[in-house]
Amino acid sequence: MAWQLAPNVTFCIASGTVLFLDVGRDRYFALPDTLSPAFLTWLETAEVSDDSKGAIALLRAASIVRRVAQATSLEPVRISVPGRTLDEAARSSIGARSLAIWSRTRASYRRTRRHLRQGGLIGLIEAARTSRPASDDVRDPAAAAREFQRARGPRALEGDCLVSSFAMLDFLHRQGSDARAVFGVMVKPFHAHCWVQSETEILNDEVDHVRIFTPILVI
Structure with a gap:
């Protein structure tokens, strides 16, 4: 066994x-x-x-854990954390905010809170997996993340990193972009965090901040 x-x-x-x-x-x-x-x-x-x-x-x-008949490999989560943050000017720019983008951002927050309320964490994760663009030809996630941050403001992550990160992920998916939500933990004292990253950039946080956390789940 x-x-x-x-x-x-x-x-x-x-x-x-x-x-x-x-x-x-x-x-x-x-x-x-x-x-x-x-x-x-x-x-x-x-x-x-x-x-x-x-x-x-x-x-x-x-x-x-549970017993199984055939041996399997137990592997910890591994993902590389990019060494670059979405450029500060784009994230903090007040600029002219499109009403359409602002409305889509609000809708992403509403859907995220509804999924969490109705299905808990696993329901929220399944909704994110379902909404992921199926095509390999997807829009640059950094561009969509900039739109989300401009509509939401520079303090989008404050208050609830889970809701803010999954709202951004919902927005990216519906804009034809893809990225990953990463759950990270630190111990002594215990603290958990969530952020969104592409292959090359942290999209809604700072590199120096997320690097104190060890990834434990990638969506």
């Missing part, structure tokens, strides 16, 4: 701590520091020890 992550569960290794995100239950779960080293050794070498058995038993009791 072998083990695999339960559905809708991802994990990362942040400052030596193994931290799991269970989207279905909207919860985080951290292995105790005493069990993390043995668990990481088990991941890398399949070496079984009393501590690794204890870690697996704890994760199984928390419905984080």
Whole structure:
């Protein structure tokens, strides 16, 4: 018998701590520091020890992992964080705001809050996956992100990074652009954050800020 992550569960290794995100239950779960080293050794070498058995038993009791007949690979989330932020002038520009873009921005916020209210975190994520442009020929996400930021203002992320990030993602998708929402965590003290990035740029935050977080989920 072998083990695999339960559905809708991802994990990362942040400052030596193994931290799991269970989207279905909207919860985080951290292995105790005493069990993390043995668990990481088990991941890398399949070496079984009393501590690794204890870690697996704890994760199984928390419905984080489950037994399967065929061996699978348990891999932490990995994504490169771009080293560039959407240019400051574009993000903070007041400029002339198109009424149409302003209306679309408001509509994206309304849809995002509705998805979160009706379906929780997993409903919000599924809505984002469904709205993603299917075509490979998509519009530059930076251009659409600038429109969103101008309509929303330079403090769009303040207050609720989850809603603001998924509102931007909804706006980008409906404008024919694609990007990724990234969930990141830090430990001691624990803190979670969410932002939007393309392959080359952080679209709604600062590089120096997001780099203190370890990605744990990518949408």
